[in-house]
Amino acid sequence: MSAGEHNRNHIDETIKTQTLEKLVENFVNKGYPEFKPIQHTTQVVSGINHKYKIQVGKNAYIHCKIHENTKGELSVISVDEGKTLSDAL
Template identity: 35%
Template sequence: MSCKGTMAGGASETKPATAEIQAIADQVKCQLEEKENKKYTMFKAVEYQSQVVAGTNYFIKVQVGNNDFVHLRVYESLPHENKPLALHSYQTNKTRHDKLEYF
């Protein structure tokens, strides 16, 4: 018997960002601004991957300038834990063509 689909714990394929993903990025924007000590006037999610763990990791590519992008790793805990979204890590100085990967 063969199993099809994504293995548990593996990241999904990269997909275009949705309104829900933009909302997740918006919720962690101030966390990133604090860590980087800068304000982003542009903050547009363009694509993402998700990974189901005990909760969900979102890997989101966000456009912050003409050809300036950041990659965010956002953790969403399980609903019953009632915790806010957390910016776990991020990568700056990315371009539109940089592949979104697990980090």
């Protein structure tokens, strides 16, 4: 892999994280001091369901479910706050 591809992938992940952060913060109508996805699973349905465990502060985590439709559009299904690192996704 060339250095350019590596940088592009890093930028892609940054953009994905920023997009996810905006979606989630708009859904819950508040911001978080930190936003670091640490676990991600997918389920293929009519589109894709994405489940994320996200660190949003010191020892503070949320779980969120995002649906990606067949056109690639994203929508938040749920956000569960008050989670811990050891909580199952």
